[in-house]
Amino acid sequence: MNEVGEDVRAVEATLFASAEPLNAAEIAEHVGPDVDVAEALSILEEQYRGRGIELVERGKRWHFQTAPDLAHILRREREDAKKLSRAAVETLAIVAYHEPVSRAEIEAIRGVQISKGTLDVLMEAGWVRPAGRREAPGRPLTYATTVGFLTHFGLQSRRDLPGLDDLKAAGLLDPIDAALEQLGQLELESEGEEH
Amino acid sequence: MNEVGEDVRAVEATLFASAEPLNAAEIAEHVGPDVDVAEALSILEEQYRGRGIELVERGKRWHFQTAPDLAHILRREREDAKKLSRAAVETLAIVAYHEPVSRAEIEAIRGVQISKGTLDVLMEAGWVRPAGRREAPGRPLTYATTVGFLTHFGLQSRRDLPGLDDLKAAGLLDPIDAALEQLGQLELESEGEEH
Amino acid sequence: MRGSRFAHFRFARPRRAPKLSNMFTDADFEGAPRVAEADRLTLDLDGWEGPLDLLLTLARTQKVDLAKISILALVEQYLTFIADAKKLKLEIAADYLVMAAWLAYLKSCLLLPKEQAADPSPEELAVRLQLRLQRLSAMREAGARLLGRDRLGRDVFARSAPEGLRVVRKSAWSAELYDLISAYGAIRARNEPAVHIVGRRPVMTLDEALTRVERLLGTRLEWAEIRSFLPETQDSEYRRSALASSFVATLELARQGKLELDQQSAFAPLYIRAA
Numbered sequence: 001m002n003e004v005g006e007d008v009r010a011v012e013a014t015l016f017a018s019a020e021p022l023n024a025a026e027i028a029e030h031v032g033p034d035v036d037v038a039e040a041l042s043i044l045e046e047q048y049r050g051r052g053i054e055l056v057e058r059g060k061r062w063h064f065q066t067a068p069d070l071a072h073i074l075r076r077e078r079e080d081a082k083k084l085s086r087a088a089v090e091t092l093a094i095v096a097y098h099e100p101v102s103r104a105e106i107e108a109i110r111g112v113q114i115s116k117g118t119l120d121v122l123m124e125a126g127w128v129r130p131a132g133r134r135e136a137p138g139r140p141l142t143y144a145t146t147v148g149f150l151t152h153f154g155l156q157s158r159r160d161l162p163g164l165d166d167l168k169a170a171g172l173l174d175p176i177d178a179a180l181e182q183l184g185q186l187e188l189e190s191e192g193e194e195h
Numbered sequence: 196m197n198e199v200g201e202d203v204r205a206v207e208a209t210l211f212a213s214a215e216p217l218n219a220a221e222i223a224e225h226v227g228p229d230v231d232v233a234e235a236l237s238i239l240e241e242q243y244r245g246r247g248i249e250l251v252e253r254g255k256r257w258h259f260q261t262a263p264d265l266a267h268i269l270r271r272e273r274e275d276a277k278k279l280s281r282a283a284v285e286t287l288a289i290v291a292y293h294e295p296v297s298r299a300e301i302e303a304i305r306g307v308q309i310s311k312g313t314l315d316v317l318m319e320a321g322w323v324r325p326a327g328r329r330e331a332p333g334r335p336l337t338y339a340t341t342v343g344f345l346t347h348f349g350l351q352s353r354r355d356l357p358g359l360d361d362l363k364a365a366g367l368l369d370p371i372d373a374a375l376e377q378l379g380q381l382e383l384e385s386e387g388e389e390h
Numbered sequence: 391m392r393g394s395r396f397a398h399f400r401f402a403r404p405r406r407a408p409k410l411s412n413m414f415t416d417a418d419f420e421g422a423p424r425v426a427e428a429d430r431l432t433l434d435l436d437g438w439e440g441p442l443d444l445l446l447t448l449a450r451t452q453k454v455d456l457a458k459i460s461i462l463a464l465v466e467q468y469l470t471f472i473a474d475a476k477k478l479k480l481e482i483a484a485d486y487l488v489m490a491a492w493l494a495y496l497k498s499c500l501l502l503p504k505e506q507a508a509d510p511s512p513e514e515l516a517v518r519l520q521l522r523l524q525r526l527s528a529m530r531e532a533g534a535r536l537l538g539r540d541r542l543g544r545d546v547f548a549r550s551a552p553e554g555l556r557v558v559r560k561s562a563w564s565a566e567l568y569d570l571i572s573a574y575g576a577i578r579a580r581n582e583p584a585v586h587i588v589g590r591r592p593v594m595t596l597d598e599a600l601t602r603v604e605r606l607l608g609t610r611l612e613w614a615e616i617r618s619f620l621p622e623t624q625d626s627e628y629r630r631s632a633l634a635s636s637f638v639a640t641l642e643l644a645r646q647g648k649l650e651l652d653q654q655s656a657f658a659p660l661y662i663r664a665a
Binding site: 003004008009010011012013014016017030031032050051052053064066067070073074076 | 198199203204205206207208209211212224225226227245246247248259261262265268269
């Protein structure tokens with residue numbers, strides 16, 4: 001690679017420094033009339049073949065570019081871990097328990113409207129997918145969970161989701177007042193043991 | 196030139212595609228953790244030596260650039276970039292050879308106050324940066340050079356500053372009192388008999 | 391104090407550049423200043439970069455290494471130069487005159503017999519001046535050498551149109567199963583009709599207290615603290631309720647003239663006995 005003629009070096013540097021692809025005449029303007037530009041180009045093309053950089057011709061104009069097969073390393077992906085918003089978690093839960101479910105149904109269950117972005121986030125995360133339209137007035141689009149959802153949450157199937165009875169037993173379904181009271185009693189009990 | 200490993204190709208393409216000089220860690224972020232970046236760099240440096248394009252290291256960052264001896268064919272329209280004022284050139288030299296250095300120290304060497312604009316011009320060019328305050332009365336702000344300075348002037352590191360060792364040996368980079376002390380000792384030694 | 395005298399001089403930048411210059415009016419800063427003959431130094435509008443700059447230019451006319459320069463001769467050159475400028479009635483900035491005054495002083499010290507010399511010695515002052523000139527000269531040359539290097543964008547070129555490296559940000563969403571089911575539980579709970587049940591709290595009613603105090607009063611002869619009338623219980627809430635109710639009961643019984651109250655001071659134990 002190091003043994004390279006002055007003509008080739010000149011053409012190489014000119015193409016490298018140029019902001020645009022150059023044709024032979026433009027190259028000659030830089031390197032001078034004594035240089036066989038065509039020969040230098042063919043030598044360069046040969047020398048760079050298979051490297052990370054390639055010399056390519058496009059419509060009689062030449063330029064260097066990175067080898068196409070390396071495009072993936074030039075675009076680096078970076079993952080930013082982000083926690084789902086409360087609205088997203090609730091929406092996801094409703095989809096999981098009620099699928100297939102329309103947006104209006106989700107809102108009815110939540111008691112709050114959901115923003116457009118909420119379902120987008122869940123679909124971007126790969127946990128929710130559109131699941132066809134319901135044969136009902138307005139033919140609303142419905143949503144369902146994906147295999148990715150099961151994988152992420154370590155579930156074999158949707159049947160593994162705790163049912164309403166389980167939730168009740170775990171205290172997750174109690175009205176808030178009662179839950180608070182229960183919490184208070186738990187605290188008293190544990191305090192009592194200490195004293 | 197064509198027989199080249201995948202690792203070398205990847206590093207080559209990354210540097211070639213980058214708009215900025217890259218350090219080893221930044222290259223690794225693109226080519227992946229399994230690539231020996233340092234080795235690939237040294238192979239590339241060797242492979243490109245003597246060509247029209249060279250791989251150079253400037254302040255631990257690497258980039259490709261055209262070979263210096265080809266300047267004449269690439270310097271087309273002799274665009275006279277804003278010429279630095281004499282004050283700016285001297286100030287830049289003082290910062291480079293004495294860094295970190297305070298404004299008062301720069302003024303002491305030049306024997307004249309520096310106008311506000313002088314350091315601004317150097318900082319705007321990206322060659323000089325504030326380098327913290329000195330733990331001395333008045334806590335003066337000090338200045339130092341940047342990686343951009345090394346890149347622009349083709350220096351691998353500050354050690355490459357022309358004549359740095361000679362100036363150091365001659366005591367011309369020390370404060371005057373220190374230089375005088377050194378000088379005084381020499382004189383005492385040689386003139387000791389007279390006194 | 392070493393060098394204290396010199397330190398008194400601050401070289402202020404002249405408000406207007408002194409109208410003294412030399413042959414290199416078109417000085418190309420990218421090259422080292424050319425050496426000029428003293429007598430060819432002409433006066434014109436281009437400024438000097440301060441007195442030290444002028445001194446350095448004059449020093450170069452001696453055509454010797456700065457380390458071997460004759461300070462006395464340099465002083466002479468400077469003073470002559472300033473005198474000539476004065477003759478031409480040119481405006482001379484103060485710091486050039488200050489330097490001239492200081493150099494005149496240095497000259498007289500250098501010419502004085504050694505014994506009368508002060509501390510710092512004139513020789514030391516001369517060496518200091520020489521060192522300053524050397525330092526400035528070194529930096530001027532260094533600047534020229536820097537500018538003469540193969541500079542990026544002037545002599546060597548980076549790629550003009552790099553493809554660029556891109557970082558694509560992707561969000562990795564995370565949520566736990568617990569978050570999911572507890573959220574669902576919360577939604578369902580929100581929508582359940584809430585049933586409010588008021589729990590019974592253990593209390594002693596006023597009627598109860600009246601009956602109780604009146605009955606116990608009959609069994610006591612002496613003053614007794616009100617607390618001794620309360621029922622024995624582990625339930626602190628019930629005890630507080632009993633105390634409150636019994637207190638109101640004693641007030642009622644006192645009003646009816648059935649008992650007497652005695653308390654030494656506020657918050658002191660309250661004693662009662664049958665009237």
